[in-house]
Amino acid sequence: MTALLTESRFPDPDRAYRALIEAHRGLSDEESAALNSHLVLILANHIGDQAVLQEAIALAKQSMAQPEAVSG
Amino acid sequence: MNTRKALYQFGYRRCPDQDRPSPAHHPVVVVGAGPVGLCTAIDLAQRGVPVALLDDADRIGEGSRGICYAKRTLEILDRLGVAQACLAKGVTWKVGKVFQRHDLLYAFDLLPEDGHKMPAFINLQQYYLEHALVERAAELPNLELRWRNKVSGLTRRNDGVTLSIETPEGPYDLDADWVVAADGARSGLRGILGLAFQGEVFEDRFLIADVKMQGDFPTERWFWFDPPFHEGRSALLHKQPDDVWRIDLQLGPDADAKAEQSPERVLPRLRQMLGHDDFSLEWVSVYTFQCRRLERFVHGRVVFAGDSAHQVSPFGARGANSGIQDAENLAWKLALVLKGEAPERLIDTYDLERSAAADENIGHSTRSTDFIAPRSAQELRFRNAALALARHTPFAKRMVNSGRLSMPSTYESPLSTPDQDVWAGSARLGAPLPDAPMRDRHGRQVWLLEALGDRETVLHVPNGAPPPPGPRTLVVGEDLIDENGLFAQRFDSRPGSTYLVRPDQHLAARWRHPHASAIESASRRLHGREEGHA
Numbered sequence: 001m002t003a004l005l006t007e008s009r010f011p012d013p014d015r016a017y018r019a020l021i022e023a024h025r026g027l028s029d030e031e032s033a034a035l036n037s038h039l040v041l042i043l044a045n046h047i048g049d050q051a052v053l054q055e056a057i058a059l060a061k062q063s064m065a066q067p068e069a070v071s072g
Numbered sequence: 073m074n075t076r077k078a079l080y081q082f083g084y085r086r087c088p089d090q091d092r093p094s095p096a097h098h099p100v101v102v103v104g105a106g107p108v109g110l111c112t113a114i115d116l117a118q119r120g121v122p123v124a125l126l127d128d129a130d131r132i133g134e135g136s137r138g139i140c141y142a143k144r145t146l147e148i149l150d151r152l153g154v155a156q157a158c159l160a161k162g163v164t165w166k167v168g169k170v171f172q173r174h175d176l177l178y179a180f181d182l183l184p185e186d187g188h189k190m191p192a193f194i195n196l197q198q199y200y201l202e203h204a205l206v207e208r209a210a211e212l213p214n215l216e217l218r219w220r221n222k223v224s225g226l227t228r229r230n231d232g233v234t235l236s237i238e239t240p241e242g243p244y245d246l247d248a249d250w251v252v253a254a255d256g257a258r259s260g261l262r263g264i265l266g267l268a269f270q271g272e273v274f275e276d277r278f279l280i281a282d283v284k285m286q287g288d289f290p291t292e293r294w295f296w297f298d299p300p301f302h303e304g305r306s307a308l309l310h311k312q313p314d315d316v317w318r319i320d321l322q323l324g325p326d327a328d329a330k331a332e333q334s335p336e337r338v339l340p341r342l343r344q345m346l347g348h349d350d351f352s353l354e355w356v357s358v359y360t361f362q363c364r365r366l367e368r369f370v371h372g373r374v375v376f377a378g379d380s381a382h383q384v385s386p387f388g389a390r391g392a393n394s395g396i397q398d399a400e401n402l403a404w405k406l407a408l409v410l411k412g413e414a415p416e417r418l419i420d421t422y423d424l425e426r427s428a429a430a431d432e433n434i435g436h437s438t439r440s441t442d443f444i445a446p447r448s449a450q451e452l453r454f455r456n457a458a459l460a461l462a463r464h465t466p467f468a469k470r471m472v473n474s475g476r477l478s479m480p481s482t483y484e485s486p487l488s489t490p491d492q493d494v495w496a497g498s499a500r501l502g503a504p505l506p507d508a509p510m511r512d513r514h515g516r517q518v519w520l521l522e523a524l525g526d527r528e529t530v531l532h533v534p535n536g537a538p539p540p541p542g543p544r545t546l547v548v549g550e551d552l553i554d555e556n557g558l559f560a561q562r563f564d565s566r567p568g569s570t571y572l573v574r575p576d577q578h579l580a581a582r583w584r585h586p587h588a589s590a591i592e593s594a595s596r597r598l599h600g601r602e603e604g605h606a
Contacts, residue, residue: 005467006464006465006466006467007465007466007467008466008467008469008470009467010470013467013470013471014436014439014440014471014473014476015439016471017439017442017443017454017458017471017473018438018439018442020454021442021451021454024448024450024451024454025447027450029448029449029450032448032449032450033450036450059461059464059465060461062464063457063460063461063463063464064460
C-alpha cells in the first residue's frame with residue numbers, strides 16, 4: 001500500500017466523526033445505508049484515483065475480515 | 073449501600089449575623105461548599121476579600137463523585153495550599169490504555185515530558201479533596217464557613233443581592249455585593265432565579281461501582297470496548313486511594329436501574345470482570361447523564377460556577393476540573409472589582425471565557441459519549457468500523473474515543489493582547505503558562521508557577537535595556553534562573569522577550585521587544601479597562 005493515506009489527517013478527528021454521526025441522526029437504517037452510499041460515491045469521485053480507491057476497498061475488506069466485534 | 077455515609081461531620085454554629093436587627097453586609101457570599109465553592113472562597117480570601125461560604129448540609133459524605141484531578145487543577149490547588157495533601161493521598165497516573173475484546177488497541181501518555189511540578193492526573197475520592205479544602209478554609213481568618221445554612225430566597229438589587237437563609241434556629245437575611253452560586257447540578261439558586269438549564273440528555277445507563285480489593289492492575293486508566301467479561305458494552309477500571317477501584321459498566325438504555333444495583337446482579341458482573349470475588353463493595357449506583365449549561369453564567373450580581381452552570385458526562389473528567397477552573401477565573405476578577413481596581417464589566421469576561429470553556433468541555437464529553445454509547449445500528453457500525461480499522465491504520469486509532477481527558481482551555485479573550493511577533497514553544501496566548509523548574513536568587517529550587525503565585529506579573533528576559541516597569545516584574549536570569557533551559561524552550565524566549573501573566577497564570581500578552589507603553593496598555597486591557605472590549 002503506497003497511494004492510500006492512512007495517517008490521521010483531520011486536525012480534530014473527533015469533530016469529523018461527530019459530523020458523520022450527526023448526519024445520520026433521525027434516519028432509518030435504510031436511509032442511513034443510502035446516505036453512506038451517496039457519501040462513498042461523492043468521496044470516491046473527490047479522490048479521483050483508481051489505485052487509491054482499490055486500496056481503500058482492500059483495506060476495508062481486510063479490517064472487516066477479523067473476528068467481528070459483537071454488536072449489541 | 074446507597075445511603076450516603078457521613079465521613080466528616082461538621083457542626084452548625086450560630087453566627088452573629090443571625091442576631092442583627094438588619095441584614096449584615098458581605099462583599100461576597102458563596103453558596104455551596106463543594107470543591108468549586110470552597111476553591112472560590114479560599115481564592116477570594118487569599119486575595120484579601122472576606123467571604124461567607126454557606127452550605128445546606130453539615131457533612132462530607134461518600135458517594136460516586138469526582139475522582140480524577142488534572143494537572144491544571146492541581147496547579148490551582150497548589151496555589152490554594154492543598155495540593156500537597158492531595159498528592160500525598162492520591163494515586164498519581166498518566167497512562168491510559170484502550171482495549172477491544174482481549175486486545176490492547178493503543179495506550180496514551182498524558183504528560184510525556186518532565187519538568188512540571190504537578191503530575192498529569194491524580195485519582196482521589198472527592199471527599200478527601202473536600203476535606204483538605206475545608207481544613208484550608210479554616211486557616212483563613214476572613215473566610216467563614218456556615219454549615220446548615222440553606223438559601224431559601226434571593227432578592228436582586230442593582231448593587232447587590234439579599235439572601236434569605238434558613239438554619240436549624242430559624243431564618244435570617246444577608247446582603248451581599250456578589251453571590252457565587254456553586255450549589256451543584258441541582259442548583260437551588262438556579263431554581264430560585266427560574267433559569268433554564270438546557271442541553272442533551274443521554275439514554276444509556278451506566279453502573280458505577282467502587283470496589284475495595286487488593287488488585288495488581290497498574291495505576292493506569294483502562295477502558296474496554298466490548299470486553300469479554302461484558303459483551304457488546306464498555307467498561308472502565310481506575311484506581312483510587314485506599315485500595316478502592318472505580319468500575320464503570322455500560323448497561324444500555326433499557327437497563328432496569330433498580331434491579332441492576334442489587335447485589336445479586338452486581339456481584340456476578342464484577343466477579344466476571346475481576347476474575348475473583350475477593351472484593352467488597354464501597355458504593356454502587358446506576359446513572360444516566362446530561363450535557364447542558366446555562367445560557368449565561370452571570371445574572372447581575374449572581375454568578376454561577378461549576379455544575380450549577382454546566383454539566384457534562386463523566387467521560388474525560390471534565391466536571392470538577394472545569395468547575396475549579398471556573399473558580400480560579402472568577403476569584404481574581406471579583407477581587408479586583410471589589411477593590412476598585414477593575415470595572416464591573418470585568419466579570420462579563422468570566423462569562424465569556426468560561427462559557428467557551430463549558431462549550432469545549434460539553435463538546436468533548438458529547439463526542440466521547442457518541443462513541444462510547446452509540447444510539448442506533450448505524451452509529452454502532454461506525455463505531456465498530458473505527459475500532460476495526462484502528463488495528464490497521466493510524467487515522468482510525470485517533471478516532472477511537474474513550475473520553476478525552478480534561479485539559480485547560482485557551483481563552484480567546486478580549487483580555488489578551490494579540491501577538492505581534494511570531495512565537496514557538498508550548499506557551500500559548502490565553503492558555504495557562506507551562507510550568508518550568510527554576511532557581512531563585514539564592515539558588516533555591518522554585519517552580520515557575522510557584523514564583524508567579526496569584527499576582528499579575530511581568531516576566532522579562534534581559535537584553536541590556538532596563539527591565540520594564542510594572543507593579544511586579546520578575547527578571548529571568550536574576551530573580552529566576554532558567555538552569556536547564558526549559559523556560560527558554562517552552563516560552564521560546566530570547567533576550568528582550570517579555571510576558572504579561574494574568575493573576576490566574578494564563579498568558580495575557582508577550583513581546584520580543586516591548587515598550588513600557590505596550591505593557592501598560594496590555595495591563596489596562598487585562599483589567600477590562602481598555603476601550604472597546606467586551
